Amino acid sequence: MHQAVVSEWGQTPRYTEVPDLAAPTPQEVRIKVIAAGVHRVVRSRAAGKHYSSGSLPHVPGVDGIGMTEDGEMVYFVSFAAGSLSEYVNLPKHAIKPLPAGTDPIQAAGMTNPALSSWMAFHSRTTNLPVDFTVLIVGATSASGRVACSIARSLGAKRVIGVARNKAALETIGLDETIVIADQIDHTDFSSVGDVDIILDYVYGPVTAHLFQSLASKRPVQYVHIGSLSGQDIMVPGSILRSKNLTIRGSGSGAWSMQDASKNVEGLLKAVQAIPEQPIRVAKLEDVEQVWNEAMTDRLVFTM
Known part of the structure; x- marks a missing residue:
């Protein structure tokens, strides 16, 4: 053979x-x-x-x-x-x-x-509300694209995608899109509003800026899945004190x-x-x- x-x-x-x-x-x-x-x-x-x-x-x-x-x-x-x-x-x-x-x-x-988002939802989130909102960072990656469908199959009513390629974002069937700016801290997350879960395939500076910008009035469950843009971020203590944010990772060590x-x-x-x-x-x-x-x-x- x-x-x-x-x-x-x-x-x-x-x-x-x-x-x-x-x-x-x-x-x-x-x-x-x-x-x-x-x-x-x-x-x-x-x-x-x-x-x-x-x-x-x-x-x-x-x-x-x-x-x-x-x-x-x-x-x-x-x-x-x-x-x-x-x-x-x-x-x-x-x-x-x-x-x-x-x-x-x-x-x-x-x-x-698809396993990455499936296991993130099934093992790394808890008590998601009916018609929850999910933000997918890196939505145009292979895993990010299918995460949109997985989220909808599990009850998501609003799916927001974040990526650099605006044209690619528009092919996924998202409710809203956010384009990552060339200068990352110029990326506009103001439209996110209330969000229940964040699935992150990018990490690095984009995630650091997202945490700073996050203004959800609801509890947010953040799940780190991939590191397409960097392995490290700095999270100031003020972010953890001022936002209702739970941070978890999802991978073969987390489950x-x-x-x-x-x-x-x-x-x-x-x-x-x-x-x-x-x-x-x-x-x-x-x-x-x-x-x-x-x-x-x-x-x-x-x-």
């Missing part, structure tokens, strides 16, 4: 013939991989820059869509085995049935990005993989309802040509 293999951290994965897998154990299921996405975490692991990168040789990929030997279409999680492979043997608990009618390419490309597994079936149903997203599709055999040229695309490999 064939896999994409990284033999040196940061190296472009090579399309490599490897020995067939051993027979699955009674606790495992063999999956014929159909499609697997190259998410941000996948690239970070393949570069050796992620805490879960493991050891070399490394097979990229953390999840995918496949078919069991019984002919069932499934979504699977495969941090240890990778997913850019023709076949994987996985524990039964790492596999969930794919809802009927789901596009496997869309599911392979969007389930992982466990067991927590995520319990939420996957609901997530897959939500992903099925997300409007079709732009995805670059390539064959696994072309991984060496496509891996770097598609850096800005949502990339899915088919086997």
Whole structure:
């Protein structure tokens, strides 16, 4: 069988013939991989820059869509085995049935990005009011775009998106948009008003300015998810004293993989309802040509 293999951290994965897998154990299921996405975490692991990168040789990929030997279409999680492979043997608990009618390419490309907002809502927020308002910082990122749909599926009435690209913001179906100014402290957050939750994929100076500008009369639950614009901010004590603001993070340390597994079936149903997203599709055999040229695309490999 064939896999994409990284033999040196940061190296472009090579399309490599490897020995067939051993027979699955009674606790495992063999999956014929159909499609697997190259998410941000996948690239970070393949570069050796992620805490879960493991050891070399490394097979990229953390999840995918496949078919069991019984002919069932499934979504699977495969941090240890990778997913850019023709076949994987996985524990039964790492596999969930794919809802009927789901596009496997869309599911392979969007389930992982959707997980960030899904788990933020389900594990890092509490007692959100009916018809809540959410502010998504980094709304034009792959995860930010689907966060809009996830928020609406969970009861958001007002969704506000923040990003640099005004034209891209207008394609997402937001209720309001805020464009990040070239000089960040000129960004106008005055229209935000009352907001219940902030999902932040950007962090850095944008978030520092948002905290300074926040004027919500309601309690605000802020959830840090990504750091596209910086790893650090300074939060003056006056902000914490003067605003009803709860600060949390969401990631695989803030919730466990067991927590995520319990939420996957609901997530897959939500992903099925997300409007079709732009995805670059390539064959696994072309991984060496496509891996770097598609850096800005949502990339899915088919086997």
